[in-house]
Amino acid sequence: MGAGWAWVVMAALAATPEPRVVSPLVKVRPGSAFASRPVARLSVARGECEGTQVVLPDSARRLKVKPLLLGGPSDALHADIWRVGYLDVEVPSNSEGDVGPWPDALLPLGAPERDDAPPRPVVLYVEVCAKEDQTPGTYQGRLRASFNKLEHVSVPFTVEVQPFALPATSSLATSFGISLYSIARGHELAPESPEARELLRDYARVLLEHRVSAHGMSMTPPSVRFEGDTPIIDWSDYDAEMAPFLDGSLLASGARFTTSDVRDSRKADTEERKVAWYRAFAEHYRTKGWPTQLFFYAKDEPKPEDVPLVLAQSRRVRAAGGSRVLITTPMEEPLASAADILAPTLNCFFPRPGPQTCRAVHTLAQMREQLPEGTRIWWYQSCNSHGCDGGPSQKRAQERSYSGWASYMVDHPAVLNRAMGLLAFTSGVDGELYFDTVFAYNTKHDVWTDVFEFGGNGDGTLFYPGTPGRLGGFRHHPVASLRLKHLRDGLEDYEYLRLLSALGDEAFAKDAARKLVRSGWDIRRDAREWAQVRQLVTARLRQRWLASEFAKRPGRHTPKSTP
Incomplete structure (x- = not known):
């Protein structure tokens, strides 16, 4: 969740040469007014990452930033820093x-600065992560930077590490698409090359670091030959790709x-053979002891003519057993009954006045x-959250219907980028699906200048390709976006509220969440309100945690979190 801000100063961008600390829930644009303060104060749970922004003078060039270490009661906290x-x-x-x-890409500090670039705000995104075994208490340090060869700035940082801990693995099931072939295309690499496959792991690792699980990946099935209808499968390449993400060995x-x-x-x-293949897949997961939810992604957003295919897919997977059938459709028969995971779009869960953007709107309870019984219900964002044509609709009622929804678009407020976690908690939905995170890599000439797809800026694209030609150096790497940080913060919001509920305060947790999100399209926009709720939840959670059995256990630090 967001830092415990106590905003006292309203300033216009570039109105002062002094560095200013700005809420991560504010998108700093040229000429915009924003609340700021001269010092950074963050609150972070053990097992959580928390970011803030430091805005420097517009004239800052040739920027150099020293490493930020924060000393405290145990090992120092190390901050990661990017230029926005x-x-x-x-x-x-x-x-x-x-x-x-609009601010979005998080650039390495060593990325080259273009001399001919138009004036832009100079913003640093500073992130602190506390390990699950970090000693609670106060940590302090100073962010020191220089620019224009002569000017030096220093920003005091204080981080309060809370005694409670969040689980390393998300308590909410997620599945976001990623593709080796799109990554290879975006980086101009051969998809079969070792470099491309290592890069795929880098991208998926970043997703996991942000509490997000991925589907797709290389999309290459294990090698198989059939003896009659019995599959003889070589799992070695598949396991080399997937096991680190499924057994918990990839991240510390x-x-x-x-x-x-x-x-x-x-x-x-x-x-x-299809049934035998699906059965073998499920059996392999059981043998490996991987506790993940294994699912079969039926044909996406099936049209009426696709219904027979999807029903056949469901029948085969269910006959095999061991995995769930995911169908992206509203609550309509005959497909709804064929789904073990039903995934309508977000708009299908929340009635609202005016034209409907889902043909079958039902509340989660309905x-x-x-x-x-036992059917899981997920949801996903689509262009129905912003309109599929791009730009405001000329029909006022229709534009209202497409406005206000939680959204991962670049040019939407940060709170809309972050709101899905709170919505998941208040609704009780079982998981979140998203079709892709690198879609524009496969469709755009230059992702750095254009991520407009399906009527939205960034629909299906949460990364930028970090190529040597763009960012210097000799190595390709993924460049995360501010939106991915907001998405991660939303999943951490979910963990805060889930933990508070597990400690016996579910009513308080739900009341706090509903102060910020009343429905999928009614979301509070003021960063200060989000900060105030953060402070209330943190104080209550701290109190409950210190009185709980979890605070006294030397081993397990959090309630069971496996989805």
Whole structure:
């Protein structure tokens, strides 16, 4: 959740040469007014990451930033620091957005500065992560930077590490798409090259570091031959790719994917072989002891003519057992009953006045009443959250229907980028799906200047390709976005409230969340309100934690979190 800000100063961008600390829930744009303060104060749970922004004078060039270490009662906290890059939006996603520069890409500090670049705010994104075993208490340090060869600035940082801990693996099931082939195209690499495959792992690692699980990946099925209808499978390449994400060995925290998708094989070319293939997939996961939710992603957003195919897919997977059938459709028959994971768009859960943006709107409670017991319900954002045509609709009522929704668009407010976690908690939904995180890599000539897809800026794209030609150096790497940070913060919001509920204060947790999100389209915009709720929840959680059994246990630090 956001830092415990106590905003006291309203300033226009570049109105002062002094560095200013700005809430991560503010998108700093040229000429914008924003609340700021001269010092940074962050609150972070053990097992949590928390960011803030430091705005420097517009004239700052040739920027050099010293490492930020914060000393305290145990090992020092190390801060990661990026320079915020800007995307020039030509067509707004809808009336929530606007043309012009919007902050998004998080650039390495050593990335080259273009001398001919138009004036932009100079913003540092500073992030502190506390390990689960970090000693609680106060940590302090100073961010020191120099620019224009002569000017030096120093910003005091104080981080309060709370006694309570968040689980390393997300308690909410997630599955966000990623593709080796799109990554290779965006970085101009051969997809079969070792460099591209290592880069895929780097991208998926960044997702996992942000509490997000991935589907797709290389999309290559395990090698198989059939003896009659029995599959003889070589799992070695598949396990080399996927095991680190499923067994908790990739990150020091032990975080793992909450979900994983079954990969089809063309060699499973009969009804009997398909069932045997799916059964073998599930059995392999059981043998490995991977606790992830294994699912089969049926044909995406099926049209009426696709219904027979999806029903056949469901029948085969259910006959095999061991994995769930995910269908992206509203609450409509016959597909709803064929789903073990039903995934409508976000708009299908929340009625609102005016034209509807989902053809079958049902509350979560209504869906659970109609679906077979045990059916999981996920949701996902689509262009229905902003309009699929790009730009504000000329029809006022229609534009209102597409406005206000939680959204991952570049040119939408940060609170809309972050709201999905709170919405998941207040609604009780079981998981979140998102179709892609690198979609524009496969469709755009230059992702750094254009991520406009499906009527929105950034729809399906949460990364930028960090190529040597763009950022210098000799190595390709993923460049995360501010939106990915907001998404991660939203999942941490979910953990705060879930933990508070587990400690016996569910009513307080739900009341706090509803102060900020009343529905998928009614979300409070003021960063100060989010900060105030953060402070209340943190204080209550701290109190509950210190009185709980978890504070006294030398081993496990958090309630069970496996989705």
